[in-house]
Amino acid sequence: MSGWHWLAILLVSGLVFSIWAFQRWGIYEFPKTEETPAAYGLSEVVVKELISEDGARIQVWVSSPDEGAPTILSFYGNAAKIGGSMERFKPLMAKGYGIVVMQYRGASGDKNRSSERGFAMDARALYDQMDTLIGRVVPSERRILHGLSLGSAVGARLASEREFGAVILEASMPRACRYYTKRYRGFPFCYLMWSERYDTVDLIDRVTAPKLFVHGAKDKSLPFEWAVQLAEIAPDPKRIVVFPDGGHADLAKHGLIDLMSEFIEDVIPSAE
Structure with missing residues (x-):
């Protein structure tokens, strides 16, 4: 082979290695310090x-x-902390709602490696073991799925595989690769990534529970138009709410918790 052929092989090999390394080490940004509920005043x-x-x-x-x-089974976003993610639901705890938040692999002192496949396995196990974890039976129609950003993709996959009474996707995205293409100035990640893609758009049609899509109009990470596109192809029943002054992870300051409560009360029948 000529020198040009070897050069081409080296360039392609370098590109493949770079994408592999990015998928393995460049995506997840979770804090590594172990957390406790007491640090957030979460005595319950x-x-x-x-x-x-x-x-x-x-x-x-x-x-x-x-x-x-x-x-509510809640999945938080990339780079977020489990404590802060639980803390934002204190008003719902005060109303008697159950809140269950799974720590991600590789986050807050966990020694496992973060991955889309691992999160999916953990989420299914959480759903299947939830009655044991809570200490009482919670029927599927009284289980609410909530996901924020990355967690919306983890949650949407679970909701496509398990039954829920309602699904709430906050700051959602059709595919994670679109975010990385936006972040890295047009680099074609969607054509090159083979894992960690979080292709919610390909499975949202299997999420049949009533759905609430919520987004901030000022979200600079994930444009609200992406959530609108995802909501448009999702099956009914569904609702989308865009907070005019909301950003990416601050919707609790703009009425999200009250909205969630109202939505749940509207679609989940009262227990007799």
Whole structure:
């Protein structure tokens, strides 16, 4: 082969290695310091542990519901902390809602490697073991799925595989690769990435529960138009709310928690 052929092989090999390395080490930005509910004043929260599909032990923060109240399974965003993610739901805990937040692999002292595949296994295990974790039976129609940003993709996949009474996707995106293309000035990640893609757009049609899409009009990370596009192809029933002054992860300051409560009360029948 000529020198040009070798050069082409080296360039392609370098590109493949770079994408592989990015998928493995360049995506997840979770804090590494271990957290406790006490640091956030969450006296009602208990830390438990699930056994994932591959045997990994994953930490779960649990605030049990009042008798007959719905329980929210929440998946937080990239670079976020589990404590702060749980803390924002204190008003719902005060109303008697159950709140369950799974710690991600590779976050807050966890020694496992973060990955889309791992998160999916952990999320299914969380759903399947939730009654044991809470200490009482929570029927599927009283389980609420919530996901923020990256967590909206983790949650949407779970909602396409398990039954929920309602689904709330906050700051959602059709595909994660679109975010990286935007972040890195047009680099064609969607043509090059083979993992960590979070292709919610390809499975949203299997999410049949009532859906609420919420987004901030001033979100600089994930444009609200992306959530609108995702909502448009999602099956009914669905609703989309855009907060005019909302950013990416600050919607709790703009009425998100009250909106979630109203939506849940509207679509989930009261327990008799």
